[in-house]
Amino acid sequence: SQELEQSPQSLIVQEGKNLTINCTSSKTLYGLYWYKQKYGEGLIFLMMLQKGGEEKSHEKITAKLDEKKQQSSLHITASQPSHAGIYLCGADASGNTGKLIFGQGTTLQVKP
């Protein structure tokens, strides 16, 4: 079965610093989602990548899907305390089935 591995598991950065979170799949990704979660709350959709080599940006967050569609990275530029939370990558396990599997999450703390 497909698995998603996120790295690092946790990250503490100083405000203003850049950071990258990676998501690696054991199989080809049909679609890769990035979500953000505040502890104990729901997931907030950030962006979705579908095509190999695709890159999307929203404010200071950029996500890329590699050409082979087995790895994605999430990059935050000039981090702020509001970026703190748990970042989750998710992917459709078998195509457009709606059955998402998720990585274990990366917990980000931003020190003012």
Place this chain on the structure above:
Amino acid sequence: ETGVTQTPRHLVMGMTNKKSLKCEQHLGHNAMYWYKQSAKKPLELMFVYNFKEQTENNSVPSRFSPECPNSSHLFLHLHTLQPEDSALYLCASSQDHWRDYQETQYFGPGTRLLVL
């Protein structure tokens, strides 16, 4: 209200109780999902409904019983739960999932369940 709402936000129940979780989406979507998020485990899909029909049961124990009376509402009926069922239960919705392209799922705030 907008987006996906869930009630209650917190629930404490004994192992012999029967309770229900409610999810409502105001996005005009046709697919709804239940997920379970336990401590230190990845988010797990439980059930999928598309146009009120259950299309996925991810080997979930029968003590969890979903109900989808219409495309806007989804319930999770709970009975004789175990302490290990304590978790955050998240509901999500998407336009549907029988298209030839990816449909983004939008999540509710979750219900924090504690089984004593």
